Amino acid sequence: MRIARWTVSGQPGAVGEDVAGEGFVIGSRVVEFPRGLTVGAVLHGGLALAAELHAEVEREAAPGRSLAEAGRSLAEVQLLAPLVPSSIRDFVAFEEHVEGVSASVDGKSEVVPEWYEAPTFYFTNPHTVLGPDEPVCPPVTERLDFELEVAAVIGGDGGTNLTPAEAGGAIFGYTVMNDWSARDLQSREMKVRLGPAKGKDFGTSLGPWIVTADELEPYLDADGFLAVRAEVRVNDELVGEDLVSNMGWPFGDLVAYASRNSRVVAGDVLGSGTTGNGGCLSELWGRRGDLTPAPLREGDVVRMTVEGVGELVSIVGAASPAPIIPPARVRSRARTRGANR
Template structure:
């Protein structure tokens, strides 16, 4: 199943949608068309409620109808009438970024990212104004639907609601300056992270480790490793981290940069950057130079 989170521009209403064969369908309209009882439950159209708290209750039945060819035109959404939101609830999610690891690493590591800066598909990405070396980082991301504390890898696998593409945009000059001074990477990372366009449930994907990845920057295509070339598996890393912190339903975990999944050099401002993970989808964004910073102290 392929689940999207979009904003209807005409009404400023965020909705849950299902994607099939490149077309999007409003879940609430599908419920009304098919006469499903869940349509009348207060709050069920909220993404966190339907996808995380209710573990996609009723969505599989709707998706089965779409797969069978029953696709009501009244429920179809059109790209020019909506804005893509990240497929999570940014006001309730923590964003945890794993790795990447040295080949001889003994333990997984992680950092907390800025969940308030999570953006959706086809977004314009404002970089810090003084940054001259914008770059992307291709990741797989997992959306959790269960709380995890002192979890086993098996617990982690059961807790994953679905997977999506993640772009961990990075300001390389700021990153180099932070590393040289022994500082955290907040300035270089926390201005924007992209997710989407859809979250795909595990039953539709099978093993994610074998999925292929690719990047396109304008007309140039760049190949990457397969997703699963990790020092530690996703389940192992998340299980380890759950011994340090409590992860909660709705949190987003980035798996760490795919090998070959960054430019390693400057990406021109205004370029169209498209990240692809096989069977999950394509996430596009455009880096732009952000506004000049305001004075932060009196002189």
């Protein structure tokens, strides 16, 4: 099953307005969920509810009319991000990416021993999520970059301190994820031993839909890794390609680690981290020692394709200058009020 959200322009009674729809993508058409349910509600209900709704859609198809004729054509709608995330955790699960990007961001190519001990992640901004074809408006940056990722979406009850097997069962499905990055801002702020922050939180693209976990079971290898091919193109030129099974940990382990002494809930998004072999420009800059390929510029089109999941196309929009904040003021470090008067 494929789950999506979309807008439709010019429906009767809503001239000039966009009408939202949430439901299944069936063939080349979108069909709304029965009972007026939303993606959020279906994620909370889990895969069992999704399967029940899909069967209901099949039963309600008009006599003599195929299911593929229900709903609307994909050509009539604009897909949105397939969910409103509860949270977004982004992991760094590809060793090859760490090798290359560390040279570009930190000036030294290395994989620290601590990387191998646990699947590290950071939280990014769930309020700046972008959908397919939606332009990203980055901060003023000279090193705008993409990151090719696959993201797991949690469904059902989630949980705390899940085992890897339990965590794998909490995965509702997968989507393509582009973790936009302003590498010059990221490099500066991470020297403070926190972050990334403003180098990342201006935009994360998700889409084009969520593919339910059962659809990707044929791609699981003997060790439980998702062996799907992922590619990224900039202006139709192939920049990176990798197998997602080159992750250091399978997705179940990522979810289990996220739940450790914490909680994962329906609607949480967990990114795999950037694939290797050109999954982002920064990895290539670090390996080559120069800015080749060139950083992204306004008008560039980034196309990410993940086998079995789908294709996410994004456009680079104009940079968005922000108000200036002054640097830190020199302080006296007085410990009582008025001591420096």
